[in-house]
Amino acid sequence: KAGVTQTPRYLIKTRGQQVTLSCSPISGHRSVSWYQQTPGQGLQFLFEYFSETQRNKGNFPGRFSGRQFSNSRSEMNVSTLELGDSALYLCASSRGTGEAFFGQGTRLTVV
Amino acid sequence: QKEVEQNSGPLSVPEGAIASLNCTYSDRGSQSFFWYRQYSGKSPELIMSIYSNGDKEDGRFTAQLNKASQYVSLLIRDSQPSDSATYLCAVNLAGSSNTGKLIFGQGTTLQVKP
Numbered sequence: 001k002a003g004v005t006q007t008p009r010y011l012i013k014t015r016g017q018q019v020t021l022s023c024s025p026i027s028g029h030r031s032v033s034w035y036q037q038t039p040g041q042g043l044q045f046l047f048e049y050f051s052e053t054q055r056n057k058g059n060f061p062g063r064f065s066g067r068q069f070s071n072s073r074s075e076m077n078v079s080t081l082e083l084g085d086s087a088l089y090l091c092a093s094s095r096g097t098g099e100a101f102f103g104q105g106t107r108l109t110v111v
Numbered sequence: 112q113k114e115v116e117q118n119s120g121p122l123s124v125p126e127g128a129i130a131s132l133n134c135t136y137s138d139r140g141s142q143s144f145f146w147y148r149q150y151s152g153k154s155p156e157l158i159m160s161i162y163s164n165g166d167k168e169d170g171r172f173t174a175q176l177n178k179a180s181q182y183v184s185l186l187i188r189d190s191q192p193s194d195s196a197t198y199l200c201a202v203n204l205a206g207s208s209n210t211g212k213l214i215f216g217q218g219t220t221l222q223v224k225p
Contacts, residue, residue: 031211056212
């Protein structure tokens with residue numbers, strides 16, 4: 001059974017640019033959640049999509065947005081990148097009942 | 112007060128010993144609790160989930176939940192050097208039960224010395 005797939009694995013962007021990250025969940029999983037992980041703040045919840053609707057949202061600015069497609073694949077977009085957005089972005093999929101499985105992550109570096 | 116708290120460690124134990132990792136949470140209505148293991152440079156891996164008070168065993172791992180005291184713990188028996196990693200406690204808060212929203216502690220770094 002294929003796991004959660006995130007692309008790309010690494011990204012380098014310049015301040016002010018925008019970026020789109022992609023996540024393909026485990027087959028049959030309808031929930032996709034996004035997290036930001038930094039050494040200082042740890043793992044922080046960004047948002048969750050379930051059946052193409054945002055079901056939960058964390059405390060991040062509006063520059064962070066996402067969407068989910070009918071096949072449950074999800075994208076996350078960050079606009080007007082700041083140096084502080086440099087982080088590991090993790091996607092997790094679940095059936096929607098808590099147990100979540102993570103992808104390998106996208107390492108974003110903003111210069 | 113943070114919603115989920117863990118001692119950051121490092122917790123150092125000799126090979127073969129029992130490692131005990133603890134986590135407290137602030138939301139009394141929380142129903143679902145998870146332990147993840149994260150090796151350096153890798154993504155978190157789910158190792159245990161627990162929903163009811165008491166103990167849940169899986170191989171060398173035992174998760175313990177005490178909702179009255181609002182803590183959850185993870186015991187690793189016969190610790191091996193390969194268990195050296197950061198262990199993350201995650202909680203589904205009451206307001207987001209049975210959803211994909213997890214609140215994580217800062218993680219406890221475990222070092223198992225040969």
